[in-house]
Amino acid sequence: MAQANQQPDSGDSRGLDLSKSSTRELLAGVSFSIPYLIIAGLFLFGPLLLALYMSLHDWNALDPGQSEFIGLDNYQILLSDPDFWSALWNTVYFVVLTVPLIVVGSLLLALGVNRDVKGKWFLRTVFFSPYVLTVAVVGLLWADIFSSSGLVPYYVGGGNWLTSHDLAMPAIAIATIWWQLAFNFIILLAARQNVSDRLYEAAKLDGASTWRMMRDITIPQMQNPLIFVVIVTFVGSFQVFGQPFIMTDGGPSFSTTTIVLYLYETAFTGRDFGYAAAVGYVLFMILIAVSATSYYFLGGDRK
Amino acid sequence: MSTKSTSLRDDLTITDERLRTIAVYVGLYGMAALFLLPYLYMFATSFMTRELVYSDVPHLIPWDVTLYWYEYLLTNSLIDMWTVNTLILAGVTTLVVLVIDAMIAYSLTRLDWPGRRVIFAVIVASFMVPGIVNLVPVYIIVSELGLVNSVWGVVLPSAANPLGVFMLVQFFKDIPEELEEAARLDGFSRLRIFTHIILPLMRSALAALGLFIFIWTWNAFVWPLLILQSETMYTLPIGLVTLQDNMGVTEPGVIMTSAVIASVPLLIVFLVMQKHLVKAVEMQGTTK
Numbered sequence: 208m209a210q211a212n213q214q215p216d217s218g219d220s221r222g223l224d225l226s227k228s229s230t231r232e233l234l235a236g237v238s239f240s241i242p243y244l245i246i247a248g249l250f251l252f253g254p255l256l257l258a259l260y261m262s263l264h265d266w267n268a269l270d271p272g273q274s275e276f277i278g279l280d281n282y283q284i285l286l287s288d289p290d291f292w293s294a295l296w297n298t299v300y301f302v303v304l305t306v307p308l309i310v311v312g313s314l315l316l317a318l319g320v321n322r323d324v325k326g327k328w329f330l331r332t333v334f335f336s337p338y339v340l341t342v343a344v345v346g347l348l349w350a351d352i353f354s355s356s357g358l359v360p361y362y363v364g365g366g367n368w369l370t371s372h373d374l375a376m377p378a379i380a381i382a383t384i385w386w387q388l389a390f391n392f393i394i395l396l397a398a399r400q401n402v403s404d405r406l407y408e409a410a411k412l413d414g415a416s417t418w419r420m421m422r423d424i425t426i427p428q429m430q431n432p433l434i435f436v437v438i439v440t441f442v443g444s445f446q447v448f449g450q451p452f453i454m455t456d457g458g459p460s461f462s463t464t465t466i467v468l469y470l471y472e473t474a475f476t477g478r479d480f481g482y483a484a485a486v487g488y489v490l491f492m493i494l495i496a497v498s499a500t501s502y503y504f505l506g507g508d509r510k
Numbered sequence: 511m512s513t514k515s516t517s518l519r520d521d522l523t524i525t526d527e528r529l530r531t532i533a534v535y536v537g538l539y540g541m542a543a544l545f546l547l548p549y550l551y552m553f554a555t556s557f558m559t560r561e562l563v564y565s566d567v568p569h570l571i572p573w574d575v576t577l578y579w580y581e582y583l584l585t586n587s588l589i590d591m592w593t594v595n596t597l598i599l600a601g602v603t604t605l606v607v608l609v610i611d612a613m614i615a616y617s618l619t620r621l622d623w624p625g626r627r628v629i630f631a632v633i634v635a636s637f638m639v640p641g642i643v644n645l646v647p648v649y650i651i652v653s654e655l656g657l658v659n660s661v662w663g664v665v666l667p668s669a670a671n672p673l674g675v676f677m678l679v680q681f682f683k684d685i686p687e688e689l690e691e692a693a694r695l696d697g698f699s700r701l702r703i704f705t706h707i708i709l710p711l712m713r714s715a716l717a718a719l720g721l722f723i724f725i726w727t728w729n730a731f732v733w734p735l736l737i738l739q740s741e742t743m744y745t746l747p748i749g750l751v752t753l754q755d756n757m758g759v760t761e762p763g764v765i766m767t768s769a770v771i772a773s774v775p776l777l778i779v780f781l782v783m784q785k786h787l788v789k790a791v792e793m794q795g796t797t798k
Binding site: 470 | 530534537538541546551552609610622623632636639640641642643647648651667668669725728729730736746747754762765768776777779780781784787791794
């Protein structure tokens with residue numbers, strides 16, 4: 208480092224010895240960043256551009272060089288593609304079934320476990336545990352529970368849920384809620400523990416009801432984590448793939464084919480890469496719009 | 511609970527309190543029981559005899575305990591191989607992610623060079639990119655590189671993890687300058703500062719991130735499904751799903767037993783290291 212350079216290289220004369228030390232600093236900075244940047248360039252940023260490029264072409268999977276530029280045709284076809292629209296509505300239906308229940312459920316459980324109850328550690332462990340399961344286990348386990356000889360049809364009824372037009376998506380939603388509640392539960396539990404007890408003590412002295420304390424203290428104080436949880440759950444549910452892929456394979460009669468499942472099949476069964484890339488970009492736009500809307504709607508810009 | 515209330519009202523509020531407490535307990539423990547049911551079903555089924563599995567009434571208690579399904583799986587499937595594959599893949603990915611994420615986080619927070627803010631902003635922005643948008647192009651890039659059906663074809667695309675960079679940047683920011691200043695005056699190189707001062711200090715943050723990445727890779731589904739094409743290369747999640755397809759008929763005994771084998775290692779890790787995992791999740795919630 209501070210070898211016999213022309214100027215003494217002391218830590219606090221930053222402005223003076225720009226030449227040597229800043230060049231070295233730049234070199235070090237770049238070399239420490241380069242491994243990440245190369246991999247990110249190759250597998251994150253590069254593909255994003257490639258996806259855009261592909262979506263504007265009639266992509267030839269066998270010989271990419273022969274792909275024909277078709278401008279926005281893929282997007283036009285997509286907008287009049289009934290399968291795309293039903294996949295989109297199926298996804299929206301899934302989002303409606305899962306997001307409110309996951310958010311409200313994880314909030315209630317977090318508030319409950321935060322109270323002075325016995326067996327806190329046990330409860331936290333139980334609600335958090337599905338987080339470490341793979342979607343393969345979740346899908347297979349619940350597919351079995353909902354199948355004709357499974358627990359739910361026997362005790363609740365409804366026959367085999369997974370082959371029923373009306374019950375297949377709710378079955379997938381129930382499995383998803385059980386699996387995805389964990390992450391939000393932990394986030395909200397931490398957020399609730401960060402709310403100062405003083406606020407509640409003051410409110411108690413004023414004789415505020417539990418309901419009022421929740422409305423005027425708990426929720427406003429936890430606003431940012433709540434927004435985070437809503438957006439993460441939204442974005443996650445919009446990209447659901449594994450559960451319908453494993454449990455129903457998109458059936459019966461397309462009723463559980465979600466956007467990502469449709470994208471996957473378009474690309475790897477239909478080999479229509481350009482079209483699949485367009486589906487991906489449309490999904491991307493939808494997700495940005497959804498995130499921005501919920502951020503704005505939930506007042507994320509005011510603290 | 512206002513102090514001005516009459517004794518009668520006091521009695522009432524106490525019963526109110528008591529009722530509320532009972533409601534909270536019933537709600538929480540009722541939910542906990544519901545949450546545990548699928549686990550019970552999974553474990554119980556894996557130890558049941560065929561008669562119990564196929565009886566008309568679904569059972570939750572294995573009255574007749576057998577290890578038949580475990581023996582069956584170990585002799586008739588590659589599940590032991592898949593377990594080893596998953597372990598290797600998760601281990602390698604975790605190592606690669608920790609190294610390159612720690613390096614860039616150090617560079618962005620502890621070194622002063624032009625352009626680092628822009629790079630950090632771009633990394634944060636890349637959070638917004640849903641992985642699925644890149645599914646098709648990354649697949650094409652990986653196959654162009656000849657990495658389909660190889661470990662690196664699965665590791666590299668998930669190696670540049672912006673979440674990890676972001677989490678570590680939050681931690682590296684808080685290291686006191688003085689430590690580095692002293693080391694620099696002693697003529698330590700930046701590499702040596704990184705390996706001898708920064709990394710040891712950041713042990714717990716790196717452990718939390720490492721645990722998170724390990725679990726995440728162990729459970730990864732979409733990408734390995736695309737890339738790993740020969741049965742000997744499969745990870746557990748992929749193997750499990752193909753087991754069902756290969757048997758034609760649904761064998762709950764086999765499926766539940768394979769699910770137990772795939773999840774028990776992680777459930778044990780979870781029970782032992784729950785604190786670290788909670789920390790890793792909290793890191794994400796508070797940083798965004």
